[in-house]
Amino acid sequence: ELAGRLASHVGFLIEISRTYDDLRRCLSGDPRETHALQSLLATWHAMHTAHGQLIEDMRHWQRQCHASESKFLSLVESTQDAVVILQDHRFRYVNHRLKEILGYSPDECYQMENILDLVVEEHRPIVAEHHSRKLQGEPAPPYEFAARDHQGSEVVLEATGVVVEHDGRPAILEIWRDVTRQRQLRAQLLLSEKMTAIGQLISGVAHELNNPLTAVLGFSELVLMDGQLSDELRRDLMTILSEAQRARKIVQNLLAFAHTQESEKQLSDLNQVLHDTLVLKEYELHVNQVQVIKQLDPQLPRVIADVDQLKQVFLNILVNAEQAMVAARPPRRLEIQTSVKTCYIAGSASDWVEIKFRDTGPGIAPEHIPHIFDLFFTTKESGRGTGLGLAISYNIIKDHGGRIYAQNAPDGGAEFIIELPVQTL
Numbered sequence: 001e002l003a004g005r006l007a008s009h010v011g012f013l014i015e016i017s018r019t020y021d022d023l024r025r026c027l028s029g030d031p032r033e034t035h036a037l038q039s040l041l042a043t044w045h046a047m048h049t050a051h052g053q054l055i056e057d058m059r060h061w062q063r064q065c066h067a068s069e070s071k072f073l074s075l076v077e078s079t080q081d082a083v084v085i086l087q088d089h090r091f092r093y094v095n096h097r098l099k100e101i102l103g104y105s106p107d108e109c110y111q112m113e114n115i116l117d118l119v120v121e122e123h124r125p126i127v128a129e130h131h132s133r134k135l136q137g138e139p140a141p142p143y144e145f146a147a148r149d150h151q152g153s154e155v156v157l158e159a160t161g162v163v164v165e166h167d168g169r170p171a172i173l174e175i176w177r178d179v180t181r182q183r184q185l186r187a188q189l190l191l192s193e194k195m196t197a198i199g200q201l202i203s204g205v206a207h208e209l210n211n212p213l214t215a216v217l218g219f220s221e222l223v224l225m226d227g228q229l230s231d232e233l234r235r236d237l238m239t240i241l242s243e244a245q246r247a248r249k250i251v252q253n254l255l256a257f258a259h260t261q262e263s264e265k266q267l268s269d270l271n272q273v274l275h276d277t278l279v280l281k282e283y284e285l286h287v288n289q290v291q292v293i294k295q296l297d298p299q300l301p302r303v304i305a306d307v308d309q310l311k312q313v314f315l316n317i318l319v320n321a322e323q324a325m326v327a328a329r330p331p332r333r334l335e336i337q338t339s340v341k342t343c344y345i346a347g348s349a350s351d352w353v354e355i356k357f358r359d360t361g362p363g364i365a366p367e368h369i370p371h372i373f374d375l376f377f378t379t380k381e382s383g384r385g386t387g388l389g390l391a392i393s394y395n396i397i398k399d400h401g402g403r404i405y406a407q408n409a410p411d412g413g414a415e416f417i418i419e420l421p422v423q424t425l
Contacts, residue, residue: 082157082178085164086131087171089114101157101178103150120146120154127159134163134172142287144179156180160287177283196392206251213251216244265400268305270353270420271296271338277314278336281322289330290322295337303353304423309396313404316389317357317416323380324361324414333360340422351422352402358415363408372406 082101085093091109099105102118116124123145133140142160149155161174220241224234278285278292285292318334325332335358342349364372371377373394397404402420409415 079175080177082176083173084109084176085166085171085173086115087166087169089116089131091115092166092171098176101149101176102147102155118147120148130159130161131172134161135170137163154180156183158283182280193389193392209247209251213244213248217241217248220244264308265304265306267302268307268310269300269302270305270310270355271298271300273305273307273310274314274336274338274355277311277318280315281318285318285322285334288322288326288332290325290332290334293333293335295335297338297340299340300338300353301340301351301422303400303420305400305420306396309400313393313396313418314355316393320389321357321359321361321414321416325359328361331360334358341419352419353422355418355420356415357417358409358413360413363412364406364414366408369406369408373404 079095079097082098083093083095084091084098091106091112094106094109096106098109104118112118116127119127126143127145130140130143140161142158144156144158146154146156156179157176158179159174159176161172163170164173165171220237223229224237224241229237274294274296278294321334325334335356337354337356337358339354339356341352341354365379368377368379373390377391394404397418397420400420401423402418404416404418407415407417
């Protein structure tokens with residue numbers, strides 16, 4: 001609109017400049033008048049030139065703005081996360097990714113009276129509080145909330161946002177990431193850890209019960225072989241034998257429950273296993289400003305391993321490192337190295353693959369290092385740690401014929417080192 005008005009004004013100036021020669025001839029009798037008019041028309045001509053350049057610059061800026069807007073929209077529409085702009089508790093913009101996550105089209109979102117209608121009831125105060133804090137200029141870290149999709153199913157979203165200007169007023173731009181599957185996998189991992197620990201406990205108790213039960217059964221059967229027993233005593237012994245047999249059956253069931261499946265080992269690329277595990281933690285590490293530095297040996301030999309079990313070990317170490325560094329001030333770095341080393345055992349040389357994790361956290365208290373892999377040992381506050389992860393990791397590495405140990409790095413932080421033998425099928 002502004003460019004149109006300027007163009008009209010310049011057109012008027014052009015018409016005036018075209019009368020320059022005619023006016024000069026008309027006023028040629030008075031040199032002073034001619035000089036004044038020449039000066040005025042020269043000024044108008046300069047204005048015409050400047051305004052023409054201004055219009056050209058504005059057109060150029062407009063083309064750049066359109067190009068930038070097009071690039072921004074292409075980026076927003078191609079991202080794997082939902083991008084929304086919220087104002088007055090309503091959607092002002094949503095990308096198409098939201099439909100893939102929740103099943104609502106952009107038009108359906110724009111017609112909603114309140115975005116909180118999408119949020120499960122118990123999480124609505126959380127969302128409202130975070131939005132209020134953002135608009136008041138307070139720091140608002142990423143948060144999670146559960147929403148209902150078009151089918152009524154619950155979807156867990158992780159939200160990160162900033163305040164922007166929309167139509168001249170403050171609004172909130174948020175990125176919503178679907179972490180439902182990630183939370184399910186985390187819950188399954190926690191359950192797996194708990195079940196493994198329970199299985200170990202049950203297995204130990206069951207084996208301890210087996211010894212006295214065997215004695216009770218054996219002596220009961222031996223006494224019952226005495227033909228001089230009274231009927232009453234025989235009935236009592238039969239009761240003892242029957243209950244002991246029932247107890248043995250219970251113990252057998254407990255042992256069957258505690259029995260774990262054999263690991264499925266195959267020739268595996270540990271660099272790829274590390275990469276796949278890091279993908280699971282990539283977003284959390286980025287949000288917590290943890291820089292991951294990978295120094296992976298491209299010639300690393302493959303090892304015989306259960307990939308899923310090693311992922312569990314690596315994930316346990318990554319989680320511990322992340323939690324330790326969150327309490328420390330930036331910069332936060334996590335270095336991961338893979339290499340081959342030669343070890344001499346009983347005078348015989350053998351190749352081992354070494355995986356080293358080094359963080360910039362506070363390190364491990366010296367008195368805790370001997371117990372770091374003990375079952376149920378944890379230094380975390382109540383409710384944050386089970387004390388199972390590293391104990392399970394230790395057993396997994398041991399089952400692979402390897403070693404795992406922890407130490408403090410010379411320049412600070414903790415180091416976890418895993419060594420696995422290089423074998424052939």
